[in-house]
Amino acid sequence: MPKNLVIVESPAKAKTIEKFLGKDYKVLSSYGHIRDLKKKEFSIDVEKNFEPDYEIPEDKKALVKTLKSEAKEADTIWLASDEDREGEAIAWHLYEVLKLEPENTKRIVFHEITKTAILKAIEQPRNIDINLVNAQQARRILDRIVGFELSPVLWKKVKPALSAGRVQSVAVRLIVEREREIHAFQSEASYKVTAVFLVPDADGKLVEMKAELARRLKTKAEAQKLLESCQSAIFTIEDITTRPVKKSPAAPFTTSTLQQEAARKLGFTVAQTMMVAQRLYESGRITYMRTDSVNLSEYAINGSKEAITNMMGDKYVHSRHFSTKTKGAQEAHEAIRPTYMENAQIEGSAQEKKLYDLIWKRTIASQMADAELEKTTATISISNASETFNAAGEVVKFDGFLRVYRESYDDDVEQEDESHLLPPLKKGQKLEYQNITATERFTQHPPRYTEASLVRKLEELGIGRPSTYAPTISTIQQREYVEKGDKTGEERSYNVITLKKEKITDATRTEITGAEKAKLLPTDTGTVVTDFLIQYFPSIMDYNFTASVEKQFDEIAEGDTKWTTIMKTFYKTFHPSVESTLAAKNAHKTGERSLGNDPVSGKPVSVKIGRFGPVVQIGSAEDEEKPRFSPLKKGQSIETITLEEAMELFKLPRTLGEHEGKTVTVNAGRFGPYIYYGGTYTSLPKGADPMEIELDEALELIKEKAEAEAKKHLKKFEGEPELEIMNGRYGPYIAYKGSNYKIPKDIVPEDLSLDACMEIIKLQSEKAASAPAKAKRGKYAKKKA
């Protein structure tokens, strides 16, 4: 019978630790928090010193029961939750809920999961730090107050079911403001001049050498003048400088940097990265994946050293300790690293292998020597102009960590590739040009946020925690404040002036610019809500709000300030602003914009956020006649739509005429334009204009659809009305009780018997069940209303 009960936060951790501690110890997990404010209620008694009303959530009741009975059996209970604010609170809630006694309860912490670290922790138990617990309660209660008081304001003033919070609202603000910056951006043109010189290499063979003019030229006239000077110029190597450059490896991964690199190098979404990392953690391949620490244990540093020595030799080793620069980091865990550095590869799914490989390389590289490079720059003078060209080359003298890992950068910066060697050059050497080109270039607007770059920005501002980055990104998309989408580029023409064989030619070329993929774009709702919150609750929307309340939580943790004092001060100004905002009577709805008057009826036309999203409205609710509404089309926005565009929207639905006593109309729906006739809907073919289509064309389309529909039903069986063999877009399939099952290619669907169908269904449902990765609904899966 074990005499000791140890409680940690994560079950994977419990399993590992139990092995270290032997049979006198039983190790269980709390699975995070076991108690929280009530889910549906405010649960804070403001009058009674902000007293919180905690409850054990339904899905934790069984667990708590188990923990209680195990605790009763044990002589000593060791609360070993993480050493941070949340961990301390978990320990305290356990203590309260399990009704533990001070005599036999001990609080311990460890930073790395090794036998020595744990045994050492057991030798140094302490008491629960109630100040730290209170700092957590203050954090929790403040977030509840902000969330549960602001959200209802939005329900009333903007749209039901919206939400606001300390983290999510600021995340949306970042995206809204970036979009405005982009719209206000004026790009500036300049001319980049590049030259290709022909230079003899070591064997005397002529090779090309690229050089760039030291500065960009502002105007076309300037560029032309320079090329004219170059026509008859002599080019001389004026100077050659060589300097050594050292590059150092990046720190090991935290949650945020892992998410960023996995997005750039593997194309993973933030949620995908976390799901794959979770599996690697649970199978014991990597350390804990939700961390803000770059620290590696001595064990990991030694393991890396050994792995590097074995694989590449001593000279590649350089053991390093990294320190965190992140605001508000709590460092309860190690950096994300392989559990065993000697495992360069693992078994698993393709995604698991790729992510593990990334983690292994990053960790190993962080313990490797600097890369030593030699950068050579040659300055080339032009005999009849004061400008100079620069040719740059780079040689790797010692690859160091670059042998295994190179950090990626966001693709928004044009990276010049300098990783090439210059041919042998001498000072005073004369050069022949092959061609010199002046190309018009434009300054770029700041890039839109990706999931990963938003995480980086939030971390930089100290907003959110490793465990919430992925859920936050999912929430702001679920609320339809932002959407992930592509921006198609615009065509732009630019000048290219070329000098070749003493002849100057001038050409205009076109390029597609500004195309962006999978970027976060604000919706109208996101923009309106952000503007509203900034106007009425500027302090909550301030980028420094979190940082400043964190400072106060630190004071609570240090025991310098009472947590209720801080809550009182906050509530004293926050709550009245909620009350006054709710009470304010506005002439127009939040975010409403007037477009002018309907040229036909003279009634006012406006756009606003309606019950189901952005709408145009003709007339007002006070009019005798009801106002007319139309939702905005995809791509239109409240901020930019014109009166003409808005009036276009009211031209649908359009009645085409009658057919056999029933009317035929065209309308635009969520999935594009369609024809409605006698209870059936027929989509218009791609590119067809609902404003142009005639009655006879429409009837033809309806007929075609009916024919296709008839061909869809291949076979039915008497005994099983719920089963049908159908012909779909992707070939024949079996429809059965709301699910569909593919028919293998080598089977003629018409020949299938009922039994054969059931067999296919059985086989495919088994397959789905045995592939949990696919069947498992994503934790951050988008829920559609």
Add this chain to the structure above:
DNA sequence: CAGTGAGCGAGCTTCCGCTTGACTT
């Protein structure tokens, strides 16, 4: 992946941080 398209209006919606479940017999 396998087809979608409507609109009375009562009642509900919501926060941030910890952590992974997995009802058949």
